[in-house]
Amino acid sequence: MRHEHHFRMSPEDALALLARAPLVHLATTTPAGAPVLRALDFALVDGAVTFHGARTGEKAACVGRPAVVAAEELVARLPSYFVDPERACPASTLYRSVQVHGRLEEVTDPVEQARALTALMARWQPEGGFRPIDPRDPHYASALRGVMVLRLRVERVDGKAKLGQNRTPEQRRALVEGLRRRGAPGDAEAIEAILAACGELSSAAPSPPRPRT
Missing domain, CATH: 2.30.110.10 (Electron Transport, Fmn-binding Protein; Chain A)
Known part of the structure; x- marks a missing residue:
């Protein structure tokens, strides 16, 4: 692997x-x-x-x-x-x-x-x-x-x-921000997964996306 x-x-x-x-x-x-x-x-x-x-x-x-x-x-x-x-x-x-x-x-x-x-x-x-x-x-x-x-x-x-563990902190922040902006179904859970796997982002992470209406 x-x-x-x-x-x-x-x-x-x-x-x-x-x-x-x-x-x-x-x-x-x-x-x-x-x-x-x-x-x-x-x-x-x-x-x-x-x-x-x-x-x-x-x-x-x-x-x-x-x-x-x-x-x-x-x-x-x-x-x-x-x-x-x-x-x-x-x-x-x-x-x-x-x-x-x-x-x-x-x-x-x-x-x-x-x-x-x-x-x-x-x-x-x-x-x-x-x-x-x-x-x-x-x-x-x-x-x-x-x-x-x-x-x-x-x-x-x-x-x-x-879940982004091999990315740099800057790249992971960009991914979290991109997911937040996109706000597609499952993106909030994806942000939580990244944060759980890469805890150093937690203090600087943006708020999770809001579901689209």
Whole structure:
């Protein structure tokens, strides 16, 4: 990870980013070595990235293979003119990202399968409105036999928060001022993120932007 001394997140913050991500990307390989990349709906269950799929297809063939799951969070896009009125080079993006490494495994215990699928439902349908998932319930028994539940137990976490730490104080002040003037949705939060990552600005920072009406 380039400039990791500037950008590295704590494992706790990286896993919190993963937990709030709307989806993740899974990268792995088939037994033949072919690359596999998939966008996944998921839930964290006992610290493992858990998802489901068909019993046939590439994901099923990747059980037992090393894999990486990644998520990212856009904080703000920064036009070049925030820092320089002519050069395009300063254009950049503030973001947070996380990668977790592990090995894919199938969840075969029906009770654990039900827990995983219940966690997915709780994530996206917290209001309920469905019959509890129970492997002993005839409504679900055949469905649980037909679905494949997979998980990746986290063996290593890499988190990155690029929030202007590599910029000079003058450049960071220009970025904060540019965000304040622009006042687009999310710019107030971007200013707070820069200030949290680069505390020396706090005493001289302009007031946050007002939402546009």
